[in-house]
Amino acid sequence: MSDTVLSIRELSVEIPTHTGIVKPVDGVSYDICAGEILGIVGESGAGKSMAGNAVIGLLSPPAHIAAGEIWLNGSRIDALEGEDMRRLRGKQIGMVFQDPLTSLNPLLSIGDQLTETMLTHLDISRGEADRRAIAALEEVGIPGAAERIDSYPHEFSGGMRQRVVIALALCAEPSLIIADEPTTALDVSVQAQIIALLKRLCRDRGTAVMLITHDMGVIAEAADRVGVMYAGRLVELGAVRDVLTAPQHPYTHGLMASTPLASQGKARLHQIEGAMPRLNKVPEGCPFHPRCAYARDKCRVAPGPKIADGRTACWFPLVAEKAS
Amino acid sequence: MTDMPLKPAQQSRLRIFLDSDIFYMFKKSPVAILSTIVVAILVLSAVFAPLIAPTNPFDPASLNLMNGFTGPMTPNAFTGDSFLLGTDDQGRDVFSTILYGMRVSLFVGVAAVLFAMVLGITLGLISGYVGGWTETIIMRTADVQLTFPSILVAMLIFGVAKGFTPVEYRDQMAIWVLILAIGLSDWVQFARVVRGATLVEKRKEYVEAARLIGRTPFAIMLRHILPNVLSPVLVIATISLALAIIAEATLSFLGVGAPATQPSLGTLIRIGQGFLFSGEWWILLFPAVTLLVLALSVNLLGDWLRDALNPRLR
Amino acid sequence: MLAYIIRRIVQSALVLLVVGLTAFSMFRFVGDPIDNMLGQERTAADIERLREQLGLDQSFPVQYFKFLQEAAQGNFGMSYRQGRPVAEILMERAPATLELAAVSGALAIIFGIAFGVFTAIRRNGFLANFIMSASLVGVSLPTFLIGILLIYIFSVELGWLPSFGRGDTVQIGGWSTGLLTATGLKALILPSITLGLYQMTLIMRLVRSEMLEVLRQDYIRFARARGLHDRAINFRHALKNTMVPVITVIGLQLGAIIAFAIITETVFQWPGVGLLFINAVQFVDIPVMAAYLMLISVMFVGINLIVDILYFFIDPRLRVDRAGGH
Amino acid sequence: MLRKLSYAALIAAFAPAAYAEEFTWAVTTDPQTMDPHAVNSAPVLGFLNNVYEGLVRRGQDMAIEPALATSWELIGAGEGWRFNLREGVTFQDGAAFTAQDVLFSYERAASEEADTSSWFSPVSEVVVVDDFTVDIMTTSPNPIFPDSIANWMIMDSGWAEANDAVRPNPDGNYATLNTNGTGAFSITNREPGLRTVLEPHADWWGEAAHNITRAELTPIQNPATALAALLSGDVDFINPVPVQDVARLKNHANVKVIQGIEARVIMLGFPHEAEALKYSAETTQANPFADPRVRRAVAHAINVPAILQTTMRGTAEAVNQLVSPAMRGYSDTLGGEAVFDQAAARGLLAEAGYADGFSFGLKCPNDRYLNDEAVCQAITAMLAQVGMRATLDAMPVQNYWPELRADNYDMYLLGWSPGTFDAEHPIRFLASTPNEEKRLGSWNFGGYSNARVDELLPIIQSEVDDLKRQAMLDEVAQILQDETAYVPLYVQPLVWGARANIDLVQRPDNFFILRWVTVN
Helix, strand or coil: CCCEEEEEEEEEEEEEECCEEEEEEEEEEEEEECCCEEEEECCCCCCHHHHHHHHHCCCCCCCEEEEEEEEECCEECCCCCHHHHHHHECCCEEEECCCHHHHCCCCCCHHHHHHHHHHHHCCCCHHHHHHHHHHHHHHCCCCCHHHHCCCCHHHCCHHHHHHHHHHHHHCCCCCEEEEECCCCCCCHHHHHHHHHHHHHHHHHHCCEEEEEECCHHHHHHHCCEEEEEECCEEEEEEEHHHHHHCCCCHHHHHHHHCCCCCCCCCCCCCCCCCCCCCHHHCCCCCCCHHHCCCCCHHHHHCCCCCCCCCCECCCCCCCHHHHC | CCCCCCCHHHCCHHHHHHHCHHHHHHHHCHHHHHHHHHHHHHHHHHHCHHHHCCCCCCCHHHCCHHHCCCCECCCCCCCCCCECCCECCCCCEHHHHHHHHHHHHHHHHHHHHHHHHHHHHHHHHHHHHHCHHHHHHHHHHHHHHHHCCHHHHHHHHHHHHHHHCCHHHHHHHHHHHHHHHHHHCCCHHHHHHHHHHHHHHHCCHHHHHHHHCCCCHHHHHHHHHHHHHHHHHHHHHHHHHHHHHHHHHHHHHCCCCCCCCCCCHHHHHHHHHCCCCCCCHHHHHHHHHHHHHHHHHHHHHHHHHHHHHCHHHC | CHHHHHHHHHHHHHHHHHHHHHHHHHHHHHCCCHHHHCCCCCCHHHHHHHHHHCCCCCCHHHHHHHHHHHHHCCCCCECCCCCCEHHHHHHHHHHHHHHHHHHHHHHHHHHHHHHHHHHHHCCCCHHHHHHHHHHHHHHCCCHHHHHHHHHHHHHHHCCCCCCCCCCCCEEECCEEECCCCHHHHHHHHHHHHHHHHHHHHHHHHHHHHHHHHHHCCHHHHHHHHCCCCHHHHHHHHHHHHHHHHHHHHHHHHHHHHHHHHHHHHHHHCCCCHHHHHHHHHHCCCHHHHHHHHHHHHHHHHHHHHHHHHHHHHHCHHHHHHHHCCC | CHHHHHHHHHHHHCHHHHHHHEEEEEECCCCCCCCCCCCCCHHHHHHHCCCCCCCEEECCCCCEEECCEEEEEEECCCCEEEEEECCCCECCCCCECCHHHHHHHHHHHCCCCCCCHHHHCCEEEEEEEECCEEEEEECCCCCCHHHHCCCCCCCCHHHHHHCCCCCCCCCCCHHHHCCCCCCCEEEEEEECCCEEEEEECCCCCCCCCCCCCEEEEEECCCHHHHHHHHHCCCCCEEECCCHHHHHHHHCCCCEEEEEEEEEEEEEEECCCCCCCCCCCCCCCCCCHHHCHHHHHHHHHHCCHHHHHHHHCCCCCEECCCCCCCCCECCCCCCCCCCCCCHHHHHHHHHHCCCCCCEEEEEEEECCCCCCHHHHHHHHHHHHHHCCEEEEEEEECHHHHHHHHHCCCCCEEEEEECCCCCECHHHHHHHHCCCECCCCECCCCCCCCCCHHHHHHHHHHHHCCCHHHHHHHHHHHHHHHHHCCCCEEEEEEEEEEEEECCEECCCCCCCCCCHHHCEEC
């Protein structure tokens, strides 16, 4: 596809520990196209953030990319290091973190933080940067942007700060945004605004978005496609509508059943028996099999099939009627 | 995420320790292993000094002044006696004196730190739990104490304590006054850590619940707070121990330390520095090296503990 | 902010009162000044007469009250030993200590921060680990011993630097400075290293741990994710945030430097207030001791106040919180 | 005139050479005042001897020689002494020296505010005969009076009056910081505790034997620092050199050691009058030291040669009486002193009923005498070996004297240096029954009392015949030894260190006389 912005192939991330090698991301592949929002969903510890960090090159040692490829706009970036990688960050890949309270440097004014980012990546003058900073704040919906440019982060509310963070992530006009739980720390009333903002900005600019969240509601609201991760693996990938309405992997199914949004009208929420395994104790075969009501012998020995063109990494995908 | 299922019966405490991250990190750090071994050797030889030391330097009747200033491993010109590390100005065997002196230094250091710890934890708990005026007074005192240099505090306490001690007890009191002086100048850090933890704990539901069912939450809090502050307290204690040993040496230099008849390492160094230019280098060098090695190992250990026990820095 | 400063000053005044009381109560136990003031042919009557003349025969509260009364007017009495107003002596000696403290403080801060930042950024590098371990040697030996060893090596054996004193000084107004003469500068080297080494180590270790703490903050990750240069991240973002807690400690350390100067000044015969204090203890020169402790407390209080005010400039959060009267 | 001018020009041309005649010296204790009558202590008087002068002074051999008085003689049968004053002497501020200044200096030095008044207790009156003759009348014949006033320094009456310093003041006055003497050097800069700068007094009456153009005194308390300063050439002279460093310094090419015997005798004192020991674990009801046999046992138990050999490094000399052999009136006839003999010590203890020994407290200063604490430690060990188990309490001297005055000791260390350089001095201060009125026994902390000694003292003081006087001094020395009133240990050494290019003269009173210094 010509407009593929990000392409991840068989990506594995490993962390060596004294009790063995842990693989928080294990053979994951997916693409994101320009203007598309790909939701990545899963429990905490499933490896969704780790994949995002691998893309932007911010894995904290000793975590490292052990295998696979990452392509951005047609160039391979997984092996880039130091200065080459830095030039990419902010300029081509923007990132939005979970907590706007801690994402902003408390000692620098937001104007400083914006112009600093732009001056790093764009060949513009100081005055131009100031002007664009105000414009960027206006664009993310900060009222009175010109006056508030010299304000410090603590003078903004949480939602406003997340707007500033988004402005910061977008200010050098990257082609990919990685939004890691961008709404989790916000009040419910603000969440929708932020999602809408993110969606609007990316559509307008044709920016690809990797939207990492554990919240199916956010996925349903914002994403075009969704990938489901479990114990470091991508277990299901497909259009949001398809995955939400007809999950094919038993884990996705369980996840849907336990989410209030997806189980509207149901008498009670389902609960998946057991818990996700610790990453150093991932079972043989399909990692989900100990908790899977449909597991068969094959599931216990062979890891699920690769998601290539198909939707799920389950040997025995659920058929539609089971899912409802 | 829950822990993997445990079968407690099969998991001995030792096993848990040996499997723990901290022990793993310990095994991987040559510095930590080395300093632990050194500290262990030094502490053991101090504790068992009477068994190891060839002479008892604290027994004046055993000393022969004519043995004074004998060089290491060289026979004395008058008595023909030979000493591993030589003798000092009183004819005391330097090796034995170092062992006994280390005993004094370690005793002062450990006792001062324990005293500071108990005082700091108590005051920290009280100020965190009671709050109000009590807290203001305690923490303000801590501020003053912190601004006021410990060495002056110690000198002050030493001066006052000497005045209050009845003449009959003044000889034995030097050590206890040292402990008091160093301990009193060192409690603030402990108090701050514990107070912080107490404030956090106080807001938790179980404290409220305990209050509601009519139990005094204090005892419960203690049980919850102490494990929480264990690592920082341990780190502070280790580093304070090194500081206390050095502080004792410094106070000895200023003439308010352990008496010359029962010298600590600091007193030995004070005595020995008088012989630096006269060629009897061993009187200064060996105690100084011992102090350096002791304090350095304790410091390295404290340093390593700080990194190891602070999961955020891993 | 004004209200805050006033509150601090009131607290400080209380601190001073307490320090004064403690200090004063201490002197009664330091010893008896009389013997040092009279020669070997004195009689018991001479002793009594002098005691009376100095007001030492009065009760403790009376002595303390008189002291406070006089001290409030800036009059700390006459030195028993030198027979001159104590205030005058202190003024004369203060420049030496302040210059020594300033130079060693500057050394400690500059090298402490530089090494601290370096060891934090190159956290597991060989050089960083070496600096960390080597710095511990500096705090594992008592200051006086370091001083004596430095003298032994650099003055006696190598003959490069003077072994004691301040060298030549130049009088500028009421201030005698050793910073303008070659001998004065040379004389500063060993004492300021001796005095600054310990503080440098403390500052370095503190900067390192605070910096490591800051470096794992979200805003640093976010700054990194925005592709900012490492230099900007380490110095503009991380160091500035590191400095907030570090400044408090540096303030306290500056105070400690002035106090630790007692030892350094004794070893190097540095003619500052620390040496004056030790001499005063030796001769039970009560007015000098009292004035010294008061001076030190005033300095600490002042340093703390400056530290608090510095906060307002470094940390915008405080500006709002306090100025806004929350 | 022309010649003088060219000479000055020559000096100016070689100005750097003048630096060679600058002299810097370090002492442990800064003289605490510049007032010659305010404090009677060796550091003060020793230093001021360079600035002020008395009627008489001591020469290099301690003999009394003329200074501001050119001659003196007894008046009649000893009613007083007549001093003939030197003419043409000027003070450093230019004022002329006359008999009025002598009278003024007497009134000042003998005043209640002065610390030197005890020197003048034998004086009844000072009479100005004419401008250059003064009679000093004494209450009884006083053969050693000129010896006793060698440190009585003459101050200019006009200067003192003009500067409101007519009497010394412990709180300080003009004379505390400023000087105006007739001596060879005047003080040009005085910064207490830091430095005192002296320059030659251009109009001094004497012949200058020194070649110093500028001298600077610096106090350095820490002996190691002082030694380092000497070795590195930062100072030209230090006093004292720690005895342990003597051997090494002697081998040093650029430094020399000047050694001698000081006037100070180090001894042990006892609580003669105490009912019981203060610091004993078991002997709380009795005072063993009241028994002369126990005191003699102490003398037997102490191995003085070992102390001299090891602790004092062979710099000190043993002594058997309260004064050193260099003093006038030293007793040559004394015999039967207790030598080191542990068996004898144990025997005496058993005889006195202390066969199992006893414990007690030994008080000791730790910054007053050379190696005082180390000596006390050694003594503690030696006494322990015969069963006298001492607990040593060493303390700074400012705590020490109050402790002794409060009788808080079972045994103590004392050093005594007779200001008059005469054997009468320690008898008056240490051996007489304490008597406040008569100013007797003021340092006799233990209250030693012997009727015969008390009886002999006034006779000794007024006896003009040297032989008779010596016989009485011998008798007292023998009594003190027989009763072991004190245990004299050794005479403290004088150890000075100087750069090799310095020539100087060491006097047994430890006074450093600048006018005998030559810088080569």
